[in-house]
Amino acid sequence: MAKSKKSSTPINLSDPQYYLNRELSWLEFNGRVLHEACDDRTPLLERLKFLGIFNSNLDEFFMVRVAGLKQQVEAKVSLLTPDGRTPQQQLDDIRSTLIPHVKKEHQHFEEVLRPLLANHGIHILNYIDLNQKQRTHLDSYFEEQVFPVLTPLAVDPSHPFPFISNLSLNLAVVVKNPDTEEEFFARVKVPSVLPRFLPIPPELGDQNSEKPAHWTGVPLEQAIAHNLESLFPGMNIQEYHPFRITRDADLVLEEDEADDLLLAIEQELRKRRLGGSPVRLEIQSQTPDIVRSRLLQDLELTESDLYEVDGLLGLRDLMYFMSLPLPELKDPPRQSVVPIRLQRLREPSLDPDVLETDEGKDFFAVIREKDLLVHHPYQSFSETVVRFITHAAYDSNVLAIKMTLYRTSGDSPIVNALIAAAENGKQVSVLVELKARFDEENNIYWARRLERVGVHVVYGLVGLKTHSKTVMVVRREKDRIRRYVHIGTGNYNPKTARLYTDLGLFSCREELGADITDLFNFLTGYSLQKSYRELLVAPVNMRDRFLSLIHREIENVQNGFSGRIVAKMNSLVDPQIIATLYEASRAGVQIDLIIRGVCCLRPGLKDISENIRIISIVGRFLEHSRIYYFHNNTQEEIYIGSADWMRRNLDRRVEVITPVKDPDIAKDLQEIMGIMLADNRQAWELQADGTYIQRRPYDDSPEANSQKILMNMALRSTGVASNLID
Incomplete structure (x- = not known):
């Protein structure tokens, strides 16, 4: 209890009324992302990007947070959050908060962004709006490129409801046998291996348009829907309705029981690819009740798991349009700079006869002068952090490199530098966090590559994720050993470093070096370290x-x-x-x-x-x-x-x-x-x-x-x- 300066009445600072709900606060954040898509001060294609981010964020929210709450409800967990809500109350509040957001995003895309895109020569058309030449082209494309990939799946007593993969876009199709008048239900998956939006050649565009078309096309699912006769020959197509599902995708690991953490995570990843229990069904609002009920029943979902939209499903795919070469519709190009202290550095050498006194400073000499702060993406990640690790890999005086790796890119120059360091005879130790959510597969790949060249790879501590961003380089200098460190706020990922704001500190102060040494001993060995000098x-x-x-x-x-x-x-x-x-x-x-x-x-x-x-x-x-x-x-x-x-x-x-x-x-x-x-x-x-x-x-x-x-x-x-x- 704490007493107020203005009142002698004790106040319980743990009272739920003083706390906001975590899930609802996250929805508020995603609402701010949606606002950027609706803000006319944001360049047009960037608005599509923010719509894509809004939807991608929601997908992950359902796969992890909503899935977790549903598990708690099923397990009859009654534990209250700090703000006093039960799991079921949170699910109810999430739905009531989210429905207006979903309505707003689709209404804004259909009524505002689509017309604006058309005004700028980007025509996302519906199939029924195509002229005859465009339809002929698209039907030919369907026969050649799409039809061979499709697999219609019947649903009847001899064909149980098929497994619907996570985040997949599908068509629920009702067909009728013209001889017996009997109706059947089928599912057609919209293949993710094909582009979501199919372009139509510019020469087939609307010749009456006053402005040149930069891009014209239709959503893939509409091209499939208007060619369903090819999939169900002899049957009458009664109706079709797009739907999309989201599944529980969080990993469940019993680390204490896993003899091989790498193998255990690989097995869990295989389960994730299939997906856990469904947690959300998205359909178009005009979907008839009979199809809606059929999907809910077969997916074992309830009305509270159903989200209706007016327009296209899966708007995360709008990120596709960021690839269009239209800089006038995007943010001004970003230019990262190299800090003045790191300009005109001398390149490292594996030749031990190259002396420190030779012309030009190396990266380590810059850090010895004084600590260095870097701020990404305003300052280049590649020319600072990546260069530091690469410099160490090819410096004859470097003895060892130690690093924690939480997330990195698929073509990681940092991991390549660590591999080069090991091949150059350095002792390299890397803690690869295999439990970094949605990056597990990437990290397993790099862990195996590192191990193949002799890097000491550690997978972290039981029960703990290693989220720290640290590198230590151990270097022999004259008659002493010096430790150089980088401590950051962000992942060692050159791709996200262009999109995330992060900081990094380079230093060779003895206290930090000693602390980072103790940290790595804690991570890789047996240590009960309880105190640190500075960290x-x-x-x-x-x-x-x-x-x-x-x-x-x-x-x-x-x-x-x-x-x-x-x-x-x-x-x-x-x-x-x-x-x-x-x-x-x-x-x-x-x-x-x-x-x-x-x-x-x-x-x-x-x-x-x-x-x-x-x-x-x-x-x-x-x-x-x-x-x-x-x-x-x-x-x-x-x-x-x-x-x-x-x-x-x-x-x-x-x-x-x-x-x-x-x-x-x-x-x-x-x-x-x-x-x-x-x-x-x-x-x-x-x-x-x-x-x-x-x-x-x-x-x-x-x-x-x-x-x-x-x-x-x-x-x-x-x-x-x-x-x-x-």
Whole structure:
């Protein structure tokens, strides 16, 4: 219990009324993604991209979060969430919240975006709108390219309802035998191996159109639907109706019982490809009751699992149109820069006779001068992080490389560099997290490739995911051994590094090197390490350290000094952290939080959180970096790392947060957060009731888009001012 400064009445800070629901908060975040698709300030093709992201996000939400809640209901779990909801109440609230979102997205696509696309020469047509030449072309394409791939499946007493794969688009078809007048039900899967949208040659376009057509075509399922006679010869096609299902796709692993974790995960992945129990059925609203009931019955779903849409199903496939060469309908090209300190570096050499004194600095000499902060995607990931690891792989003085790998790309240059390092005689140890959700298969592939060249591959700790982003390079220099480290906020994935905002710190400070050494010993061997010199490591000391940092701000205010906390993260869910932030607010600590996604803290509550302000920034790049600032009575401390304030990050994952000791870097990080707190274009303010209000410039004040500002700052920092983004 904590006592308010304004009232002697004790307040229970664990009371459910002070917490927002995690699932509903996530739906609010996805609603902000949908807003970007509806915002006419967003370039047209980018709006399609955001619609695709909105739908892709929803698919994963159902596959994991909704599936988990349904399992809890089936198991009769009665445990309440911190906000006081049962699993069934959450499912009910998810549905009531989501139905307006789904209606809005489809209505906006059909009534706004489709006409706008047509005005710009992108014609997503319905089959019935095609002219005769276009139909003839499409029917020929169907016969040659589509028909051989299709497999109609009958459903009757001798043909049970077929297995419908996860996220597949299908046609429910009703056919009639003209001789017996008997009707039959069949299913045709729309093959995912073919393009979802079939283009029609420009020369077959509408000759009466005043504007040139950049792309004209129809959805694949419509081409199939209007050629069903080929699949059911001699039968009369009565009707057809598209439908799509979502299945439980979360892995269930009993690690304690798995003799071989790699094999166990491969077996679970095979199950995922088929999919678990259905959790959602999507159909078009005009689907007749008899077909709707048939699908629900055969899939063992209820009306509460049914989502009706007006228009196309599976709008995640709209990402296809981002490949069109129409830059005027997209965001201005992104240009990553190379930090000045890393320009004109000397290339590494495997020749031990190449001396440090030779002309030009190497990467390690730059880090020895002082710590280096990199900010992606504004600064190049390939020319910083990838180059650091590649540099180490080909440096004759490097003895060992150790790394944690949570997610990486399919053609990973980092893994290729680690393979080269092993082939060059370095000792390479990599912790590959096989349980990184939806990246398990990719990680298994890389783990096997690494093992084949002699890399020491570790698969993590039982019961814990290793989510930390750390690299350590051990190097012989004259008469000593020096350790160089990179500690980041994001995955070692060059592809997502172009889309996510993340930070990385390069350092060779002894304390960090010693801590990272202890961390890898904890990960790869038997260690009961309980303390670290500087690092905050979950699940060892991170929770306690964060709580003590918040309590220190409280004590400073109680002693008559000022107290301030600024934190940026992806999600704030942990009840203990939230309750402690409430205590800090009640004591008078000023708190600003930048939380992209889920936030369970209610700001602005009288006597509880009046001193807490929360914004979310949703823009061109996915905000992914984590920064934590504590005023500490003018002795400011600032941290970056891999962990959010969530139970899973603090208790069930291996995470690393590092203090930033270099005063110049600390100022840079404060400037980054200050720019974000001043954003009036992509920022949304969280209200006490859990809703968000998007900021707008006041009167004639200029627009402040934090991502655009940071992009231009990076360009100016290297003298590339000619390509500034307007």
